Amino acid sequence: MQLLDREQIAEALDLGTALTDVEKSFRLYSARRVTAPPVTYLRFDDPPGDCHIKVAHLHGEPIFAIKVANGFYDNPSRGLPSSNGLIVVLSAETGTPLALLQDEGLITDTRTGLAGVVATSLARPDGFGIVGIIGTGIQARLQLEFLHTLRGPVQARVWGRSAPAVEQYLADMRAKGITIGSCNSVRELCAECDTIITTTPSTEALVDSSWVRAGSHITAIGADAEGKQELDTKLFGRAEGVLVDSREQCVDHAEAHYAVQAGIVKPEELVEIGEALEGTAWRNNPAGDITIADLSGLGASDAILAQAILAAVNQ
Amino acid sequence: MQLLDREQIAEALDLGTALTDVEKSFRLYSARRVTAPPVTYLRFDDPPGDCHIKVAHLHGEPIFAIKVANGFYDNPSRGLPSSNGLIVVLSAETGTPLALLQDEGLITDTRTGLAGVVATSLARPDGFGIVGIIGTGIQARLQLEFLHTLRGPVQARVWGRSAPAVEQYLADMRAKGITIGSCNSVRELCAECDTIITTTPSTEALVDSSWVRAGSHITAIGADAEGKQELDTKLFGRAEGVLVDSREQCVDHAEAHYAVQAGIVKPEELVEIGEALEGTAWRNNPAGDITIADLSGLGASDAILAQAILAAVNQ
Numbered sequence: 045m046q047l048l049d050r051e052q053i054a055e056a057l058d059l060g061t062a063l064t065d066v067e068k069s070f071r072l073y074s075a076r077r078v079t080a081p082p083v084t085y086l087r088f089d090d091p092p093g094d095c096h097i098k099v100a101h102l103h104g105e106p107i108f109a110i111k112v113a114n115g116f117y118d119n120p121s122r123g124l125p126s127s128n129g130l131i132v133v134l135s136a137e138t139g140t141p142l143a144l145l146q147d148e149g150l151i152t153d154t155r156t157g158l159a160g161v162v163a164t165s166l167a168r169p170d171g172f173g174i175v176g177i178i179g180t181g182i183q184a185r186l187q188l189e190f191l192h193t194l195r196g197p198v199q200a201r202v203w204g205r206s207a208p209a210v211e212q213y214l215a216d217m218r219a220k221g222i223t224i225g226s227c228n229s230v231r232e233l234c235a236e237c238d239t240i241i242t243t244t245p246s247t248e249a250l251v252d253s254s255w256v257r258a259g260s261h262i263t264a265i266g267a268d269a270e271g272k273q274e275l276d277t278k279l280f281g282r283a284e285g286v287l288v289d290s291r292e293q294c295v296d297h298a299e300a301h302y303a304v305q306a307g308i309v310k311p312e313e314l315v316e317i318g319e320a321l322e323g324t325a326w327r328n329n330p331a332g333d334i335t336i337a338d339l340s341g342l343g344a345s346d347a348i349l350a351q352a353i354l355a356a357v358n359q
Numbered sequence: 360m361q362l363l364d365r366e367q368i369a370e371a372l373d374l375g376t377a378l379t380d381v382e383k384s385f386r387l388y389s390a391r392r393v394t395a396p397p398v399t400y401l402r403f404d405d406p407p408g409d410c411h412i413k414v415a416h417l418h419g420e421p422i423f424a425i426k427v428a429n430g431f432y433d434n435p436s437r438g439l440p441s442s443n444g445l446i447v448v449l450s451a452e453t454g455t456p457l458a459l460l461q462d463e464g465l466i467t468d469t470r471t472g473l474a475g476v477v478a479t480s481l482a483r484p485d486g487f488g489i490v491g492i493i494g495t496g497i498q499a500r501l502q503l504e505f506l507h508t509l510r511g512p513v514q515a516r517v518w519g520r521s522a523p524a525v526e527q528y529l530a531d532m533r534a535k536g537i538t539i540g541s542c543n544s545v546r547e548l549c550a551e552c553d554t555i556i557t558t559t560p561s562t563e564a565l566v567d568s569s570w571v572r573a574g575s576h577i578t579a580i581g582a583d584a585e586g587k588q589e590l591d592t593k594l595f596g597r598a599e600g601v602l603v604d605s606r607e608q609c610v611d612h613a614e615a616h617y618a619v620q621a622g623i624v625k626p627e628e629l630v631e632i633g634e635a636l637e638g639t640a641w642r643n644n645p646a647g648d649i650t651i652a653d654l655s656g657l658g659a660s661d662a663i664l665a666q667a668i669l670a671a672v673n674q
Binding site: 047079081082084085086087088093095099108112114115116119122124130134136139140146 | 360394410412416423430431442444451452453461
C-alpha cells in the first residue's frame with residue numbers, strides 16, 4: 045500500500061489540471077456514470093466536530109476512493125488545524141487497498157475551492173463584478189485565490205466575525221495581488237458586491253434576503269450537513285436559477301434542503317452543475333435575476349483528484 | 360499515523376478478550392451508546408464485488424473507527440483472497456487520523472465469527488447438539504472453530520457446493536479436533552442437525568422451511584446486502600424468536616429484510632442481541648421452537664476490537 049503525505053500531494057497537484065478534472069467529475073456525476081452512495085456523516089458534541097465520508101467510483105476506472113474529512117472546531121485552541129482527513133484508494137477490480145493519501149484535508153479543500161470556481165463561473169460568465177467573501181477561513185481564502193488565479197484579477201470585499209482574522213485575511217489576500225477591502229456587516233457587503241460567496245460553518249442564516257440586490261449571484265459553500273445554514277430561505281424564492289453539485293445531497297442536507305422543506309423550490313427545479321456544463325439545463329442570468337449555487341461536495345471530485353495525484357506521483 | 364500490518368494485528372488479537380469485547384459492543388449498540396451511521400455499500404459488477412464501510416464511535420471513547428471490508432468473488436482465480444479490508448482509527452477529540460490497521464479483513468472475519476458465537480450461544484444455552492455448517496469459506500471455518508474453542512467440543516456436519524472444497528474443509532476441521540462429517544444436501548443437513556449456521560454469499564434461499572425440524576436454531580451469517588439471502592422467508596413465520604445484531608440494519612438489508620417486507624414478522628418483534636444479553640427481551644427456546652439469529656455486522660464491534668488491538672500493541 046503506497047503512502048503519500050501532504051507535501052507529496054501538494055507537489056503533485058496542478059491547479060489547472062485539477063480544475064478540468066473537477067469539471068469532468070461534475071459531468072460524470074450528472075450523467076450517472078459514478079457510483080456514489082449517500083454521504084456518511086458523524087457528529088461529535090464534546091468537543092464539537094464532524095466527520096464526512098464520501099465514497100465514489102467513476103465507472104470504468106480501475107480504482108475507487110474513500111474520502112474522510114473531519115472538522116473539529118476547537119482544534120485551533122489546541123494549536124491544531126480545524127480540518128483534517130485522508131483518502132484511501134482501492135482497486136475496483138480486486139478490492140485491494142492501493143494507496144493512503146494523508147492529505148490532511150488538502151484534496152477536499154482544493155476540490156471545494158475549484159467547485160466554487162466552476163459554479164461561480166457558470167452563473168457569472170460575463171465577469172464577477174465585486175466579489176464579497178463571507179468568512180475568513182480556508183474556503184474564504186481558496187474561493188477568492190482560485191477565482192483570481194484561474195479567472196483573472198478580482199476585486200473583493202470580506203466580512204468576518206473576528207476583526208483580527210479579517211485583518212490577517214486582508215493582508216494575506218493583498219499579498220497575492222488581490223484588491224480587497226472589508227465590510228462592517230453582511231448587509232454592507234451585500235450592498236457593495238455582485239458575487240457573494242459564503243464560507244462559514246454557520247447554523248443560522250447569515251444573508252438576509254432583503255439585503256441582496258437584484259442581479260446578485262451567491263455561491264454557498266458552508267452548509268454541508270443538516271443544521272448548517274448560511275442563506276435566508278427566502279432567497280430561493282427570489283432566485284431565477286439554482287445550481288447544485290448534487291440534487292440528492294443538496295436536498296438532503298445543504299442550503300436547498302431548507303428551501304425544499306419550506307416548499308419554496310422543488311427538487312426538479314434545481315440544476316446540477318454537471319447538467320449546466322453540458323449546456324442543456326441552465327441559462328445564464330439576465331440582469332435583474334438572482335442566482336444561487338449550493339455546494340455540498342462530490343465524492344466524485346475527491347476520487348478524480350486522488351487518481352490524478354497518484355498517477356502524477358507514479359508516472 | 361501508526362501503521363499495523365495483518366501479522367501484528369493477529370499477534371495482538373486475544374480470542375477470549377475479543378469475545379468479551381464483541382459482547383460489550385452489542386450491549387453498547389442496543390443501549391444507543393454508539394454513534395453508527397447507516398452502512399455504506401458499493402456494488403461492483405465487472406468483476407463482481409462489493410465494499411462495505413462501517414463507522415462507529417462508542418460514546419465516551421477517545422477514538423472512532425472507519426472499517427472497510429471488500430469482497431471480490433473472482434479474486435481466487437487471480438490467486439488473491441476474496442476478502443480484503445482495513446480500518447482507519449481517528450481521534451474523536453480532534454479528528455486526527457491515528458492509525459491504519461491493514462488487517463486485510465482479519466478483524467471483520469474475527470468479529471463476525473465471534474458475533475456468531477454470541478448469537479448461537481444465546482439461542483442454545485443448553486448445548487448446540489449437532490452443528491450443521493452450510494458453506495466452506497472463511498466464516499464456515501471460523502463459526503465452527505470458535506464454537507469449538509470457546510464453548511467446548513462440538514459435533515458437526517458440513518454441506519458445500521464444491522466437493523473438493525468440502526474435502527478440504529473436513530480435513531482442516533478434523534485437524535483442529537472437531538468431529539465432523541459431510542451431508543449430500545442441505546435437506547439432509549437440516550434433518551441431521553440441531554444448530555444450523557449459514558455462511559454463504561447466496562442470492563436465493565438455500566434452506567427450505569419444510570426441511571427444518573422443530574427445535575432447530577439457525578444462525579444466518581451470509582446476507583449482508585440487499586439481494587443476498589440464505590433462508591426461506593417462511594422460516595420467520597415458524598420462528599418463536601428472532602435475534603438480530605441490529606434491528607435497523609437487518610430490516611434494511613439482511614435476512615429479516617425479506618420477512619419484514621413480506622409482512623411475516625414486524626421489526627419490533629426482532630430482539631437485538633444487546634437486548635438479549637441484558638436478559639430483558641429474550642426467552643430461551645423451549646423444545647419445539649425454531650429460533651433464528653440474523654447477523655449483519657456491527658461497526659461497533661469493529662471499533663471495539665480495533666481499539667483493543669491498538670492498546671495491546673502500544674502497551
